[in-house]
Amino acid sequence: MSAEKKENTLARVAEGAGVSRSSVSRAFTRPYLLRRDTVERIKAVADQLGYVPNRSARALSTGRNGNIALMVPDVANPYYTTMTSSVQQQADLSNYCVFLGSSFAKPEKEDELLHRFFGQVEGMILVGSCLQEKGIHKYATRCPLVLVNRELKGTPRVLIDSGTGMREAVQHLAAFGHREIAYIGGFLKSWSNKQRKTAVSESAEALGMRVNHFSVGQPSFDAGKKAASNLISTNTTAAIAFNDLVALGLIAGLSERGKSVPEDMSVIGCDDALGMFNHLPLTTVHCGCAEAGRLAVTILLEMLERNTVFDARSVLETHLVVRSTTSGCN
Amino acid sequence: MSAEKKENTLARVAEGAGVSRSSVSRAFTRPYLLRRDTVERIKAVADQLGYVPNRSARALSTGRNGNIALMVPDVANPYYTTMTSSVQQQADLSNYCVFLGSSFAKPEKEDELLHRFFGQVEGMILVGSCLQEKGIHKYATRCPLVLVNRELKGTPRVLIDSGTGMREAVQHLAAFGHREIAYIGGFLKSWSNKQRKTAVSESAEALGMRVNHFSVGQPSFDAGKKAASNLISTNTTAAIAFNDLVALGLIAGLSERGKSVPEDMSVIGCDDALGMFNHLPLTTVHCGCAEAGRLAVTILLEMLERNTVFDARSVLETHLVVRSTTSGCN
DNA sequence: CTGTTAGCGCTTTCAA
DNA sequence: TTGAAAGCGCTAACAG
Secondary structure: OOOOOOOOOHHHHHHHHOOOHHHHHHHHHOHHHOOHHHHHHHHHHHHHHOOOOOHHHHHHHHOOOOEEEEEEOOOOOHHHHHHHHHHHHHHHHOOOEEEEEEOOOOHHHHHHHHHHHOOOOOEEEEEOOOOOHHHHHHHHOOOOEEEEOOOOOOOOEEEEEHHHHHHHHHHHHHHOOOOEEEEEEOOOOOHHHHHHHHHHHHHHHHOOOEEEEEEOOOOOHHHHHHHHHHHHOOOOOEEEEOOHHHHHHHHHHHHHOOOOOOOOOEEEEEEOOOHHHOOOOOEEEEOOHHHHHHHHHHHHHHHHHHOOOOOOEEEEEOEEEOOOOOOOOO | OOOOOOOOOHHHHHHHHOOOHHHHHHHHHOHHHOOHHHHHHHHHHHHHHOOOOOHHHHHHHHOOOOEEEEEEOOOOOHHHHHHHHHHHHHHHHOOOEEEEEEOOOOHHHHHHHHHHHOOOOOEEEEEOOOOOHHHHHHHHOOOOEEEEOOOOOOOOEEEEEHHHHHHHHHHHHHHOOOOEEEEEEOOOOOHHHHHHHHHHHHHHHHOOOEEEEEEOOOOOHHHHHHHHHHHHOOOOOEEEEOOHHHHHHHHHHHHHOOOOOOOOOEEEEEEOOOHHHOOOOOEEEEOOHHHHHHHHHHHHHHHHHHOOOOOOEEEEEOEEEOOOOOOOOO
């Protein structure tokens, strides 16, 4: 239809209200510096013109833009979705806007997006970053940045310790009498996977249980499904999956092969992201993703507020939630 | 630790490279205007200084910021998550950054966030907006804006027509011999709900089937679960739910009451958002959320590019995906 | 091919 | 309590 009409500016409002531009600026940012009726007059004109301050201009002048960036491996993954949601809500409380980016676990893509965000955000939150240390440093040294599920000394980080929950899971299975279990892992080099695998191995060993390790790479429903056949060929009576998606796939795969859960095989997931929506509610390790997101924002805003960067390291415990996919073995 | 160091600016790079600021600017935006070695020299200095152009300043000068806003009712809802993901990917292809906001179906919150985004985005995509027409107009008249799942003449919109899929669902049930079915709706006033409900009613009537209507309000897993008991007290042999979450809840609720799916009751969902992860794969209406997101971005960027706003109305068809939760009635 | 010169819209001393 | 003026970092004519 028509080209965009020229935006209303401070100057236009000033003109309309018969005051200087500084007064209009003050009316919006420090109204107590002006006489009450002046403020009202200005606001009235602004309203009537539909004036909205230009944030770019303000940012250029003040050095603050009120934005933060949130980088996750995959927005569509329920685990990150929960975190994304809480990050937004928390940022919103302080009137911050959030840029969202998905790296799809590709370092180049993550760096590209971060680069694009940099300069229009005051700080960043990197969840499960796949960047190398120097890649993270590049940004960490230039703006406040907090890491989630990534350990890097000197950079504030909030870590979800799935280890505690995993240990509870193993103990739960031990109590049910299982002696040979399986761990269906995701990507071998992932921080989370290593953490979960180690916790399972160690607590199983401590309890005198045997554990068969499998790795499916990309932790998807299908991957879990495929893992079912490998599992059946062992004497495993219970399986702990890297996450809920894999666990659900595993259950479907077992079912396809005539095995039922938990009668023939107990299954435990991790994340508590979508297990509660299953026909058979999934026993899983609840990870406080929402809490982690909130905490990350709190730390980031604190750094912005105080204009300092500190080396915080927060560890969030996880816990097993027993539902219907585990039982004693026969 | 330390306060933020002063940012590197164009001027500093210019000084370092012994050229004017315009040359540095050109080296980044229109390098073909400069001699190759000049560009290289400038980039070398910039790199070495870790210079990154300030987007606020650039935006102020060019009037373009390379950002768009995406507003959804709830990021954590798988339906919107899929769309969010595709919007991002599509925007990324054109080097746009996306601000994400969740309104939680609260008009005031939506308006507040939009207000905050406005002025730092070139355009907006509003998914399932809960704003009143004038509320939408306020923004639509001031920046390119495309609506998803919201009908408003004069504003470009992409509509996912769940009607086609719903009709297929009813036909599918009819073919299986069901004569009395139920529609488990969500919010009564929601555009999507009305559309789905109408489609079910009309096609059921055309096929001489009877349909019992229920409304659960907020379409959640628990709401679906609760609906199970009401359903049992009727002669319904098949139910179509507002969405997958409700359908999954319904299945769980039926199961709790000793009813199995699909033997005792066929169940069909809508969205195809998480039904494939169910132990019993859900028969559901696949909505092209990803496609809708892509299309919305395409239209928006097209408007930005051409600097015009057009009144496009795109309707995306949906289709039934038959999986395992439907069968003939006994 | 490159430098000079104005701004973009807003905030912020400094004066009045 | 208000205005004038400088400037944030960058781009974009316009010269040369």
